[in-house]
Amino acid sequence: MKNIAKKTYCLLLMLAFSTVLLITGCSSHNNNQYKNDFDLLWDELENSYPYLTYIDENIIDVDELRTRYTLELDSVQDVNDFANLLQRMFSEMNNLAHLDVLSQDMYQEYYYLYVLNKISSNDYTTPYSEVLQDDRIAEIYTKPTSIEAFEGEEISNQEVFIQYYFDLKAIYFKIPSFSHELKEHDEKVISDAIEKYPEVENVIFDITGNSGGSDYYWMDNIVAPFGGSYELNIRNFFKTSSTTDKYINIVESCPTNRLKNAPEWANSLGLDKSFVSKFNVPNEPTDNMIIPATIKRWVLTGPKVYSASDKFAYFCKSTGWATLVGAQTGGDGLGSTPILIILPDSGLLIRFSCTAGENTDGSMNAILGTTPDVVTIKNETALERCLKLITDDSSK
Numbered sequence: 152m153k154n155i156a157k158k159t160y161c162l163l164l165m166l167a168f169s170t171v172l173l174i175t176g177c178s179s180h181n182n183n184q185y186k187n188d189f190d191l192l193w194d195e196l197e198n199s200y201p202y203l204t205y206i207d208e209n210i211i212d213v214d215e216l217r218t219r220y221t222l223e224l225d226s227v228q229d230v231n232d233f234a235n236l237l238q239r240m241f242s243e244m245n246n247l248a249h250l251d252v253l254s255q256d257m258y259q260e261y262y263y264l265y266v267l268n269k270i271s272s273n274d275y276t277t278p279y280s281e282v283l284q285d286d287r288i289a290e291i292y293t294k295p296t297s298i299e300a301f302e303g304e305e306i307s308n309q310e311v312f313i314q315y316y317f318d319l320k321a322i323y324f325k326i327p328s329f330s331h332e333l334k335e336h337d338e339k340v341i342s343d344a345i346e347k348y349p350e351v352e353n354v355i356f357d358i359t360g361n362s363g364g365s366d367y368y369w370m371d372n373i374v375a376p377f378g379g380s381y382e383l384n385i386r387n388f389f390k391t392s393s394t395t396d397k398y399i400n401i402v403e404s405c406p407t408n409r410l411k412n413a414p415e416w417a418n419s420l421g422l423d424k425s426f427v428s429k430f431n432v433p434n435e436p437t438d439n440m441i442i443p444a445t446i447k448r449w450v451l452t453g454p455k456v457y458s459a460s461d462k463f464a465y466f467c468k469s470t471g472w473a474t475l476v477g478a479q480t481g482g483d484g485l486g487s488t489p490i491l492i493i494l495p496d497s498g499l500l501i502r503f504s505c506t507a508g509e510n511t512d513g514s515m516n517a518i519l520g521t522t523p524d525v526v527t528i529k530n531e532t533a534l535e536r537c538l539k540l541i542t543d544d545s546s547k
Contacts (some may be wrong), residue, residue: 153418153502162426185224185233188494192237192501193217193490198392200506201314202517203421211243230291230497232436237499248507249458253288253500258292261491264331269294278397282491282500291498308332311340319541321353324532326373328457329364341378343444352474353541354442357451359477363458363484373463374472375433376450378441381470384429385485387506388413388422395505398490402426422507428487432466448473449541451533452523457481464521469511475523476540477533482520485509 164480196203207213220240227233234252241250243391253261265279282288312325322345326337356373374381388407389395404424407413413425450473461484467473485508492501508516527536 184496185227186221188233188496188499189221189224189237192492192494195394199390199394199490199505200248200250200503201389201420201505202250202420204249205416205515205518206244210245210247213275216240216243220274222519230499233497234499237501245378248486248504250503251433251501253292253305253491253502255292257502258500259295260331264292275400278400279488280493282493285493287493288498288500289494292500307440311337313344315339315348315351316538319346319353319538320351321355321538322348323355323357323540325357325360327360329361329366329368329463331367333363336364337368339374340374342442343445347375351446352545353447353449355449355451355534355537356473357534358456358460358463359406359451359453360455361460362455362481363460366459366462369372369459369463369466370433374466376442377446378444381432381466381472382429383425383432383466383469384493386425386427387486388417388420388421388425388509389506391424394490394492398505399426399487402428414509414515416515417507417509420507428478432470447541447544449537450475451537452477452480452521453482454478454520456520460484460515461521464523465510465516468521468524474525475521475526476525476537477523479526480520483508483517485516485522 180455203213220236223236227236238252244250257389261279262283265276265284276512296417309328309330311327312323314323315321322340324344345354348488389399389404403425407417407425410425417425448467450464450467452475456464457480461480461482463484464475464480465484468475483504486504486506490500490505492503493499496500510516510519510521525536525540526535
């Protein structure tokens with residue numbers, strides 16, 4: 152991996168899955184233009200999206216799906232109709248690996264990160280900044296005017312909830328989001344809270360409702376205050392195409408067929424290239440208080456844990472940083488930032504993960520997610536099981 156882009160690339164900023172589409176423009180197009188965009192989209196899925204074969208074999212007949220939605224193009228009246236048609240189609244594909252139409256909110260978050268926040272200064276981030284500023288999307292997406300205008304809009308709804316269990320000497324943090332704009336706001340929330348309870352023996356991080364955001368959040372706000380350094384090596388696979396060549400242009404890749412231990416799924420999905428992402432956690436030293444390493448750490452997981460929050464769960468599982476308690480995560484936390492595709496006639500942006508990350512057991516992360524160390528049973532919450540484990544430990 153080239154040093155010029157190592158820091159930004161290895162952090163793998165994973166933006167959370169968006170479900171609300173707000174298109175600002177109302178431009179009308181004839182159906183031939185929508186058909187051109189529709190066909191271009193499917194070409195991109197066939198050439199660059201890693202999971203189309205998996206979807207066809209396990210979720211829905213892809214050819215039937217494409218044919219059915221092609222016929223629906225005749226009823227499309229404007230760009231909002233077209234966007235909704237695509238979003239319904241992606242929903243039938245389970246929106247697997249961040250596959251969706253980019254919403255206005257998510258566009259602004261990408262723009263904040265790659266343009267306003269000036270991290271678009273190297274080979275890895277340049278394709279994102281170029282797409283986000285392309286004239287062809289100007290009628291559809293509204294740019295945030297400044298960093299100040301973007302920041303703080305959702306912070307009031309994303310406060311970390313804290314509770315202390317005096318009898319167990321355990322402090323509980325429910326962290327609803329790893330959103331990038333919350334990173335600075337929450338910078339000392341954990342270390343400051345723990346400082347109030349010097350007798351604490353257990354720390355519980357509840358991310359069961361956390362669908363992701365930025366790896367910066369958990370690396371710097373959760374891991375760094377406890378001290379220590381860790382290295383993660385994550386293997387990814389992808390399809391060679393003009394699009395993936397543009398986005399994955401800073402890594403030293405290897406043909407999959409040259410690997411002695413390539414997973415079977417990589418070959419069956421036609422993922423002909425691989426690379427290993429190596430990076431250190433935390434990203435850089437912290438000014439926060441170093442929390443005693445004797446405190447036992449627990450992380451609560453569930454199916455809504457996705458993208459960057461799944462990456463945190465994977466980090467805990469693979470390094471032993473914390474004990475995972477709960478249910479299987481939603482996955483797709485081990486690939487690179489979802490890429491952006493322009494549909495030029497409509498001006499819509501499509502995003503999807505173009506790499507498939509491999510779990511330590513060789514399974515596909517986007518499909519199976521991360522398995523907790525302790526799995527909950529029916530009608531039992533992750534917190535209930537965790538508190539029981541702490542109680543059992545304290546009675547020994």
